Amino acid sequence: MTSQGNMSGSLVDRLGGGVVAFARLCIIVPFVYLVVYVGGAFLIPKSLGPTWVWIQRGVVSTAILCLLALFIQHPRPERRPSGLTHTMAISFLLTLPAIVTSYWAGVFGALVPPLLVIGSAVWERVRHA
Template identity: 80%
Template sequence: MTSQGNTSGSLVDRLGGGAVALARLCSIVPFVYLFVYVGGAFLIPKSLGPAWVWLQRGVVSAAIVCLLVLFLQNPRPESRPAGLTHAMAISFMLVLPAIVTGYWVGVFGALVTPVLVLCSAIWGKARRA
């Protein structure tokens, strides 16, 4: 029989561990929560509608901020853990959960980290050339 701690630890390991796992979760959780958001929208009372929308916006905002902090901690591609560049580059997926709630700050914010990752990769290649 396995303990709960071992199960969650192996999940983090399967996601790449440490910063890579966090970046992947920041890209996956808001996207998956989108299904909860849409399904719950039919079940909650109309008076809780604005709070429900802002909850999804909060999830997207937290993911964007977390990815930005991860980029600021690892700005150079050569010093990033393996897989972190890819995990941060695919964070453009956060655009969809932001669009569904009409959160235009989130739409543009979701594109910041992938653009920064692209710019840092170009800068790194130009510096090595």
């Protein structure tokens, strides 16, 4: 029999472990919640509509802020854990959950981590050239 801890650990391991798993969850969770958001939109009363929209926006904002915090912790490409650069570079995908709720701050915010990753890579190449 497997314990709950082992199941959780294997999920984290499958996602790359440590900060890489955390970064990947920051991208996955808004998409999973997007399905819940769209499905629940038909079930909730109209009076809860604005709250429902802001919950999705909060999920997207939290994901973006967590990715920015990870970039601040690991700004140099050569010192990032394996897989973190790729995960942060594809975080532009968070624009879709932001667009669904017309959350334009989230759309532009989702572009910041990939631009920071690209900028840091260019900076390192120029610095070492």
